[in-house]
Amino acid sequence: MATIRGCLAASVLFRNSVKKSCVKYQVVRTVYGRKQSDERADMIRELFKRKQEAGPEKKAHRGTYLDWNYKSELFAFSKRIGETFMNGSLERAFTQRSYVLQQEATQKDLGLDDPDRVLEDNRSLAEKGEELSRDFVARYLRTALPCLPEENIQSIRDHLLKPESVANIISNIGADELILTSEFPTEIQTRVSTFYALIGAIEESSGQERGALFVRDFIIASLSGQDINALIMPENKFETLREIFLREGKEPPEPRLISHVGINTIIPSYRVGIYSEKKHIGTGDGESVKDALDNASLSVLWKMWGVPDAVFQFPYQLDVGQVLSNNQTNVPGSEWTREKISCR
Amino acid sequence: MSSFRRAQQWATFARSWHLYDMKWQNPYESAYVIKKYLSGLWKPIYHPLNNCGDHVVVINSKEVALPGDDWYRRAYFHHRRYAGSKSWTLAWELHEADNTLIVKKAVYFALEKGLFRGNQMTRLHIFPDANIPPEIAGNITNQIRPLRPVPSKLEEVPDEVASQCPQLFDLPADFVEGSDLWGKPDPERKAQPIRTPYKPKGQEPW
Numbered sequence: 001m002a003t004i005r006g007c008l009a010a011s012v013l014f015r016n017s018v019k020k021s022c023v024k025y026q027v028v029r030t031v032y033g034r035k036q037s038d039e040r041a042d043m044i045r046e047l048f049k050r051k052q053e054a055g056p057e058k059k060a061h062r063g064t065y066l067d068w069n070y071k072s073e074l075f076a077f078s079k080r081i082g083e084t085f086m087n088g089s090l091e092r093a094f095t096q097r098s099y100v101l102q103q104e105a106t107q108k109d110l111g112l113d114d115p116d117r118v119l120e121d122n123r124s125l126a127e128k129g130e131e132l133s134r135d136f137v138a139r140y141l142r143t144a145l146p147c148l149p150e151e152n153i154q155s156i157r158d159h160l161l162k163p164e165s166v167a168n169i170i171s172n173i174g175a176d177e178l179i180l181t182s183e184f185p186t187e188i189q190t191r192v193s194t195f196y197a198l199i200g201a202i203e204e205s206s207g208q209e210r211g212a213l214f215v216r217d218f219i220i221a222s223l224s225g226q227d228i229n230a231l232i233m234p235e236n237k238f239e240t241l242r243e244i245f246l247r248e249g250k251e252p253p254e255p256r257l258i259s260h261v262g263i264n265t266i267i268p269s270y271r272v273g274i275y276s277e278k279k280h281i282g283t284g285d286g287e288s289v290k291d292a293l294d295n296a297s298l299s300v301l302w303k304m305w306g307v308p309d310a311v312f313q314f315p316y317q318l319d320v321g322q323v324l325s326n327n328q329t330n331v332p333g334s335e336w337t338r339e340k341i342s343c344r
Numbered sequence: 345m346s347s348f349r350r351a352q353q354w355a356t357f358a359r360s361w362h363l364y365d366m367k368w369q370n371p372y373e374s375a376y377v378i379k380k381y382l383s384g385l386w387k388p389i390y391h392p393l394n395n396c397g398d399h400v401v402v403i404n405s406k407e408v409a410l411p412g413d414d415w416y417r418r419a420y421f422h423h424r425r426y427a428g429s430k431s432w433t434l435a436w437e438l439h440e441a442d443n444t445l446i447v448k449k450a451v452y453f454a455l456e457k458g459l460f461r462g463n464q465m466t467r468l469h470i471f472p473d474a475n476i477p478p479e480i481a482g483n484i485t486n487q488i489r490p491l492r493p494v495p496s497k498l499e500e501v502p503d504e505v506a507s508q509c510p511q512l513f514d515l516p517a518d519f520v521e522g523s524d525l526w527g528k529p530d531p532e533r534k535a536q537p538i539r540t541p542y543k544p545k546g547q548e549p550w
Contacts, residue, residue: 227346229346260485261361261483262361262483263483265359267358268358284348286354291347291351299348309348309349
């Protein structure tokens with residue numbers, strides 16, 4: 001008893017002598033629930049290992065899934081884009097030539113050689129749609145940018161109708177998986193021809209104006225967020241400007257160095273102004289005098305062509321009927337003068 | 345980004361070069377003027393984390409003018425991190441050792457503390473007189489207006505001009521006591537107590 005009492009007293013003394021910050025905490029590990037067996041852990045480890053060895057899962061087309069209903073997908077798509085299609089033209093627009101050939105071969109193998117069961121592919125629709133797109137985009141650009149030389153209109157159109165960007169549009173509207181084709185994933189050219197076929201189908205079902213509206217809403221709208229001025233770059237900037245002034249019978253433009261800063265450093269900056277008949281018509285900056293001259297010429301050219309930098313806003317909502325009735329071609333660059341354009 | 349937009353960005357972030365004439369100027373007040381240009385505070389793109397400061401070339405740092413008796417009263421503390429290596433250098437001693445240091449330290453203390461201070465100090469170019477190397481002189485595109493106009497000394501006025509000035513009073517030579525000592529350190533001036541919280545070792549008065 002005495003020893004126990006002595007031990008207690010000693011422990012109280014010890015506890016009082018030790019500071020609060022020195023108290024040791026014992027970490028107790030608690031396992032809740034049933035204890036898991038080692039076999040289960042081994043199995044999970046083995047499964048993980050095999051998954052790593054097998055590599056990433058191969059991508060499969062959505063159509064291979066059990067719950068795929070192609071007809072209802074097509075119906076939902078037509079509702080999504082707000083168009084009505086006649087005589088199965090939507091299904092025809094999505095049917096590629098390669099799919100038709102594949103189906104015919106399968107039927108032959110099965111011994112089904114029925115002449116009435118012929119699938120139609122989208123080639124004729126694609127031709128129609130491409131023609132409409134190319135024509136309408138050019139007309140739209142000419143209506144929106146009436147002062148721009150014809151060459152630049154063509155270059156913007158080519159930029160808009162690049163296969164990569166058109167293929168991107170069809171992926172973005174969720175039509176990539178609806179394409180009936182033998183290859184997976186779909187190639188760019190397949191997506192492009194399907195997109196044009198879709199436009200052709202709309203034109204066939206609802207008329208030219210409706211097809212043009214689709215082109216406006218999807219192809220022209222893809223210009224949004226892009227720098228249009230970057231697409232309007234003549235090869236020899238100052239020379240182009242000079243030729244325009246000479247054609248107009250005016251004094252040739254005169255470049256002058258307005259200011260420069262840090263010319264003996266590795267980050268010099270020059271500013272060139274362009275003057276004509278003792279009037280300042282434009283300014284440009286650059287790392288060298290040549291760059292600054294090019295940029296100054298560009299600023300003058302863009303102002304003359306009706307696309308002033310940081311001021312110009314492209315109109316995306318032009319009336320389709322008005323665009324389709326615009327038969328005027330822009331003035332080509334080799335004949336461009338300010339008198340020849342009607343605007344401004 | 346088109347080449348045009350790229351050049352716009354280039355011009356926006358171009359570093360300008362400013363000239364500041366330190367002749368007869370108070371360095372501690374001028375430092376706050378120089379700070380505005382060194383840290384780019386005057387630019388619309390300014391942000392404390394934006395490295396957009398300009399270069400400032402200071403000339404005539406030799407002829408800097410300290411207010412009052414600061415040449416004798418202002419001490420610059422330095423510690424070499426060795427035991428007993430504290431030192432207090434008076435402003436006139438520092439200026440004799442290096443005639444750009446007063447301006448440099450004034451600007452250094454005026455700038456905001458932070459990681460950019462060292463970078464901003466490298467863009468400060470101080471010259472004791474008006475001789476600037478041609479590669480630096482070629483960069484300068486702006487002059488900062490000094491805080492005060494530089495007065496002309498009577499000694500520097502030519503005799504012909506001085507003689508034409510009408511003398512209204514005939515004052516005795518000793519009208520102002522000690523006027524012959526103006527502008528010069530007083531040889532008989534007693535050592536003044538240094539206005540710092542510590543004193544050098546071995547000189548305690550108690």
